[in-house]
């Protein structure tokens with residue numbers, strides 16, 4: 001009898017502890033954090049139990065996605081981050097909101113943003129992501145690892161993006177682009193009119209091209225061999241998007257729900273394809289090669305001492321570069337094409353520059369790129385207005401000071417890039433206009449603050465692929481402009497930028513192209 005009472009007491013205690021824990025997470029912690037920020041003059045929308053502000057965010061985003069913008073409008077911040085726009089006008093530029101029970105403070109001051117992103121003491125770490133999103137690139141890949149693991153991976157991976165490697169990659173970029181342009185030419189020759197024109201959905205074309213480039217240049221495979229990885233990643237991405245504005249309950253990712261079964265299946269499929277690519281490299285080359293995959297495999301096969309990378313880490317790095325390497329670049333090329341279709345004067349200026357520096361057909365080499373100053377300015381302006389990343393986030397790993405603000409441990413700091421990139425106090429009264437000349441004296445002098453453009457981020461975690469992207473974008477745009485003219489956006493084009501992990505056109509980008517005389 002005593003034993004039964006004892007066990008019942010234990011059970012009651014455990015239940016009591018769970019209830020207490022839930023009370024702390026759902027009620028007490030939000031109350032304390034809200035008060036701590038309020039004492040510093042920071043407020044925001046009211047915390048609602050369990051959901052925080054997620055229901056409002058979902059509603060505002062749903063409404064904003066119903067509308068489309070005028071194609072000449074670059075004011076995309078209210079469409080993509082409608083909740084930030086509303087709350088900034090109500091509570092000021094720095095405000096507190098709740099992603100479920102997770103406090104988030106939005107900070108758009110470039111000096112504070114730089115301090116957060118450049119912090120080398122580990123006070124601000126990558127913020128937690130939903131498990132589905134983490135699976136896209138892997139928890140053991142460069143994007144999500146921290147501390148000594150990150151240092152080790154970054155050191156191994158940096159040589160894959162050295163100047164010498166980029167030169168070799170340029171040849172691959174040229175070949176892949178030529179393949180795409182050859183297909184366009186064949187379509188042109190089917191046209192019978194004197195002024196043949198072709199219609200292309202450019203977002204799809206660029207997704208395919210950038211996938212081909214990364215698969216060939218980093219993995220020595222090709223679009224065809226890498227296609228299963230891309231397909232699984234795109235499907236997985238589709239599974240992630242609806243969950244982004246839902247409350248995450250830890251543990252639910254292990255439940256045997258239909259959605260989890262689908263996610264697990266896609267993850268297995270993706271890894272199976274990656275393993276096939278790895279196996280074929282291991283069998284075919286004794287020194288594994290010098291591209292990204294070769295560098296990763298050498299880190300696995302280190303003789304004597306311990307392995308520098310496990311096979312699981314290599315697979316996650318492959319996922320990272322398959323995903324990071326094509327999605328963002330495809331969007332950059334898509335939005336730049338849209339801008340050049342709308343701004344024919346700039347398209348002509350770029351063509352003139354290209355003809356002057358590279359002629360009409362000459363194959364590009366890495367030396368030519370430094371001469372394409374106007375092209376550089378146009379790409380920077382495109383990254384400012386339509387950069388693929390809408391916001392960056394970091395979590396305070398300890399309670400810390402940021403400027404005059406005390407940030408409690410566990411708070412996520414969000415830096416809304418879209419807002420900063422269109423801020424008139426930073427960029428001047430024409431901040432919403434396409435004006436590449438603002439970059440004439442370099443990126444750091446284009447605005448009132450040297451770090452006003454954070455498209456590639458700054459500090460130790462800045463984009464490892466930024467030189468690769470710039471070379472790829474210049475190669476592709478140069479080769480297209482040498483051979484084709486973007487005549488106009490098609491009538492059916494709807495200007496609807498949307499954030500599906502990266503900013504892309506909700507309904508694609510149909511463009512009319514005209515081949516130039518040989």
Ligand code: HEM
Nearest residue numbers: 142143324325328329332455456457461462463464465469
């Ligand atoms: C227009 C194209 C691109 C843009 C705007 C871009 C932007 C960014 C940004 C903002 C970050 C920092 C994220 C954060 O701190 O939370 C980042 C990180 C990263 N990017 Fe890119 N990226 C682009 C293309 C690429 C490409 C082509 C690759 C690979 C070939 C790549 C690989 C990575 C990786 C691995 C990281 C994580 C770096 C680390 O944490 O050490 N990115 N990128």
